[in-house]
Amino acid sequence: MATVTTAGSLGYEARILGLVSGGHFLSHFYYLALPPLFPLMKADLGVGYAELGLILTLYGVMSSSMQTPAGVLVDRLSARQVLIAGLLINSLCVTLAGLTTSYWAMAGLFLVAGIGNAVFHPADYAILSASIAESRIGRAFSLHSFGGNMGFVAAPVVMLFLSAHMGWRSSLALVGAVGLVLTAMLFAFGGMLRDAGGPARKKDVPLKEQLKFLKSRTMVLFFIFFALSSASGAGLQSFSVAALVDIYGMPLETANMALTAYLVLTATSVLIGGWLADHTKRQDLVLVIAFSGTAIGTFLIAALALPWWAIIGLMGAIGLVRGALNPARDVLVRQASPPGQVGTAFAFVSTGFMFGQGLTPVLFGWLLDIGNANLVFYISAVFGVLAVLTVFFSKERTL
DSSP: OOOOOOTTSHHHHHHHHHHHHHHHHHHHHHHTSSGGGHHHHHHHHTOOHHHHHHHHHHHHHHHHHTHHHHHHHHHHSOHHHHHHHHHHHHHHHHHHHTTOOOHHHHHHHHHHHHHHHTTHHHHHHHHHHHHSOGGGHHHHHHHHHHHHHHHHHHHHHHHHHHHHHHHHHHHHHHHHHHHHHHHHHHHHHGGGOOOSSOHHHHTTSOHHHHHHGGGSHHHHHHHHHHHHHHHHHHHHHHHHHHHHHHHHOOOHHHHHHHHHHHHHHHHHHHHHHHHHHHHOSOHHHHHHHHHHHHHHHHHHHHHSOOOHHHHHHHHHHHHHHHHTHHHHHHHHHHHHSOTTOHHHHHHHHHHHHHHHHHHHHHHHHHHHHTTOTHHHHHHHHHHHHHHHHHHHTSTTSOO
16 A cells, blocks of 8 residues: 655655755765865865865855845745755756866856855755654754765765766766756655745745844854854864874875764764654753763864874764754754744854854865864864853853
8 A cells, every 4th residue: 555645644754854855965965075076176276275175165155144045035935946946056056166177167156056055954944844743853853964964974985986987077067967856856846845834924024023033142142053063063074184184194095984984973873863852851961962072072183193093983983972963953943943934043043054164164274284284173172162162151051
């Protein structure tokens, strides 16, 4: 007998999660598609790591600045339409970046791609909040995060493999084309995607009133926490490979194994975090424990002379602890969102996330260029400590 996939059924929720998480996977994949190629791009384009970091900064800053406008569009128009348009822009620009031979053309394309990348969090969370049963929302958020994290996991492995066989430019064009295929699938089969409210309800809500709640103390704290936590992770995600090569003199493949261990275990533990988010009322405590652990582990990598296998193990442990916080964090944001404004709320805090992630690559790239690779880990640890303090010293000890 065929499985019924009406709204509210497990089959329906599974299909929603599959479509939404597929786009989230590519969003994260595209962000880490370039860093594994940096050594090849540096030699081919005749630029330094700082210039390559600038591409990621342009991508991140545009993603950050367009988050809240995307959230407003999601809440006032249609999450489905905004999601499809964003994926189309993002994947098309990545495809074209693989076809250009100019550094500045590539930088411009990733600047435009950032506009498309801005839509995923507001659109995805609006769709999931309207489609998933309350008792399973934490686990749904964890699976959504899992999809994004697997994009991070897959990017270093896939891009290294593809670039070894077809060059870094053709590799970018190919992975961009995959996004165009998924865009077509969303257009054809995305009619089931709902969001947290219909346009009829939103027409009478002035824009100023819709944005008023973003000035609240709770939402400002969320913005700061997201910015600091993403800044903490940016060094590990984008520059740990180059930093480990410089500090320890390890082969590129071994350094990528350490990054892969971090990303794989981050993706795995987020599933545990989903269970925790559905079964605990102290999501703030999950955040404090997770970020304290990651800050300590990150500091130790730079402070101690470790063998290669210990570095891989420690990077994996950092990812294992960090991954558990994402669902608890997302549930807290959802709880703080006014009815019908989930997209705007997640867009605002995601602006903080992209702000931290987008502004730090130039800093980390510059540290590598001047020969201070160990500071990549030290500064990442400092950002993690500041994120913990944001939670710990809030008035109610909760975000």
